[in-house]
Amino acid sequence: MTSKTISLNQLVAWLNKFSELVSAQCNYLTDLDAAIGDADHGTNMVRGMTAVMNAITAAPPSTIGDLFKVVGMTLVSTVGGASGPLYGTFFLRMGVTSGAVSELNGAQLLMALNAGMEGVVARGKPLANDKTLFDALAPALHAFAISLNSCHSLSDAALAAQTAAAVGRDATASLIARKGRASYLGERSIGHIDPGSASTALLFEAFAEVFSGE
Amino acid sequence: MxxxxxxxxxxxxxxxxxxxxxxxxxxxxxxxxxxxxxxxxxxxxxxxxxxxxxxxxxxxxxxxxxxxxxxxxxxxxxxxxxxxxxxxxxxxxxxxxxxxxxxxxxxxxxxxxxxxxxxxxxxxxxxxxxxxxxxxxxxxxxxxxxxxxxxxxxxxxxxxxxxxxxxxxxxxxxxxxxxxxxxxGRSMGIALTSCTVPAVGKPTFDLPDNEMEIGIGIHGEPGRHRLPLGTAREIAEQLVEPILADFNFTSRPVIVMLNGMGASPLIELYLMYGEVAKILKRSGINVARNLIGNYITALDMAGCSVTLLSVDDQMIKLWDAPVKTLGLRWGI
Structure with missing residues (x-):
């Protein structure tokens, strides 16, 4: 496993990149949501991540635990819908697990990410193939873990996570939604990518951009 | 928009x-x-x-x-x-x-x-x-x-x-x-037109002039099926039948709400209530109270929903108790 450490600033850079990506892809996310939901996923995520970056800039957190706590609370209080509690809980749990430190190694980051995912599971009770953001998140973390545990670099692991998230996102197209508003469509939800899985894929695209080359 | x-x-x-x-x-x-x-x-x-x-x-x-x-x-x-x-x-x-x-x-x-x-x-x-x-x-x-x-x-x-x-x-x-x-309580709704979410700027779904969506949700979620536009009498059947199939409303009195989705005029809601009341009477259901108007809407969607609630004497008494809100106001 890599011994490379990840600094607080790099994690801020990850969040900043994620914020840029959701802004750039706002219409794409909203269009996906319009097809099987209520057409607000893009605007909700942009509102949330803009608030996150404003909060971090206004009062820079001094530890990684604080950083993720601010991110989680801000998302919970600004995004609304189902995405707010899900993304919010993800980062809140990451914060609790990270603790008052200024850097993480790969294994610690993986532990924090896994804690975040457990939070998502506790909150939304998604199962694999329910056509939710979990279908991008779970494969991404699985790939990240396998890569790290095979002594690959953090950079390789981040790229593996990005790829797995994207594959998971694309695979949601063939699924019947069993959670959220899309579930009311039943079979009519087939053929459409889940918007939550698409924003989660962006989270790991940002992750790979920041950590590749590390 | x-x-x-x-x-x-x-x-x-x-x-x-x-x-x-x-x-x-x-x-x-x-x-x-x-x-x-x-x-x-x-x-x-x-x-x-x-x-x-x-x-x-x-x-x-x-x-x-x-x-x-x-x-x-x-x-x-x-x-x-x-x-x-x-x-x-x-x-x-x-x-x-x-x-x-x-x-x-x-x-x-x-x-x-x-x-x-x-x-x-x-x-x-x-x-x-x-x-x-x-x-x-x-x-x-x-x-x-x-x-x-x-x-x-x-x-x-x-x-x-x-x-x-x-x-x-x-x-x-x-x-x-x-x-x-x-x-x-049970409800069922129907849409004649889509609503338009202001931040989106265009109708949430496409519903041709000669069709209606039966079983619509209050955010424009799709219903059970899409049918050629029917008369009020036919629509009332489409709304009440699945409610009565789901729950026995004959054993106690009911409160009926005929609710507008936001863009249907009251005259149509009154007319629809008449059609619904006819079906309830025919089905042996005793209407204790009713409420007709726009009470739970979906922006500018045209259409309506029917809600039946089976009630006991205590619930009727509480229903009749004074209320002082913008939406409901009586007994004060």
Whole structure:
């Protein structure tokens, strides 16, 4: 496993990149949501991540635990819908697990990410193939873990996570939604990518951009 | 899109400003987007909080006042409010008797209210219980979906449980009553046109002039099926039949709500009520009370929904009790 450490600033850079990506892809996310939901996923995520970056800039957190706590609370209080509690809980749990430190190694980051995912599971009770953001998140973390545990670099692991998230996102197209508003469509939800899985894929695209080359 | 708005992003905030100007009976927390009674409830009585996405007015802000809610949290259009709003409202309205959350069954609402209840318990020790409404019979495969949606029964529940709270009934009794009401109520809706979410700027779904969507949800979620546009008489059958197939309404009197979705004129709603009443009579159902108008809407959608609630004498008495809100007002 890599011994490379990840600094607080790099994690801020990850969040900043994620914020840029959701802004750039706002219409794409909203269009996906319009097809099987209520057409607000893009605007909700942009509102949330803009608030996150404003909060971090206004009062820079001094530890990684604080950083993720601010991110989680801000998302919970600004995004609304189902995405707010899900993304919010993800980062809140990451914060609790990270603790008052200024850097993480790969294994610690993986532990924090896994804690975040457990939070998502506790909150939304998604199962694999329910056509939710979990279908991008779970494969991404699985790939990240396998890569790290095979002594690959953090950079390789981040790229593996990005790829797995994207594959998971694309695979949601063939699924019947069993959670959220899309579930009311039943079979009519087939053929459409889940918007939550698409924003989660962006989270790991940002992750790979920041950590590749590390 | 043609709407009476300044800017899509300001719709909810501007509407709350208007509400604040309109009445002195409400007090608005503009920052947290919470609507309170100007005159708080007496100490020792359970407080009721509801909330949800905006765009269903008068639900929920229009039901804040004597005999109904103590606070309503407004989310963005069709988007659940957030836990910090519910938490702020909870702290504000609790009179030490506990707080009942009334939550419509949507994934986002459930999660946000659940987080709020967790925060309220851990941060304040306030006793919070939640009741979830899920009365929409249009959703068939409840096992494979987020479950039946909370629609019309929410209005009737807020009225009846609100009156019981005003009487001083305790939290667990109110929670039981609320569950009982939800279990005894069913709804079904139909859309003639789509609604247009201001931030999106175009209709949520495409519904040709000669078709209607039976079993529509209050956010434009798809219904059971799409049919050629029928007469009011045919539509009434399409709405009432699945409700009666789902629950036996012949054993007790019922409260009937004929609700407009936002863009159907009252004259059509009165006409529809007549058609619905005919079917109920023919089916041996005794209508104790009715309510006709726009009570739980979907922005500018045209169409209507029918809600039936099987009631006992106690519920009728609570229904008739005084209520003083923007949306419902009688007995005062």
């Amino acid at each position: 043609k709407k009476l708005i300044n800017a899509p992003d300001n719709l909810v905030a501007d509407a709350l400003l208007g509400l604040a100007e309109a009445t002195t009976e409400l007090q608005i927390d503009h920052k947290n987007r919470i609507i309170y009674r100007a005159e708080p409830k007496q100490k020792g009585k359970v407080a009721l909080i509801s909330g949800g996405g905006s765009g269903h007015e008068p639900l929920h802000g229009g039901y804040v006042g004597l005999g109904m809610l103590d606070a309503a949290c407004a989310g963005e259009v069709f988007t659940s409010p957030t836990p910090d709003q519910m938490l702020a409202a909870t702290k504000q309205v609790d009179t030490a008797a506990g707080v009942l959350y009334i939550v419509k069954n949507y994934t986002g609402d459930i999660m946000n209210f659940e987080m709020a209840a967790e925060l309220a318990t851990s941060e304040t020790g306030i006793n919070v219980l939640s009741v979830v409404t899920n009365d929409d019979v249009a959703v068939q495969d409840s096992l494979y979906t987020a479950g039946r949606r909370g629609v019309g029964v929410t209005v009737l529940l807020e009225k009846i449980v609100g009156a019981a709270a005003e009487e001083g009934q305790d939290l667990s009794t109110l929670s039981t009553l609320a569950r009982d009401i939800n279990n005894n």
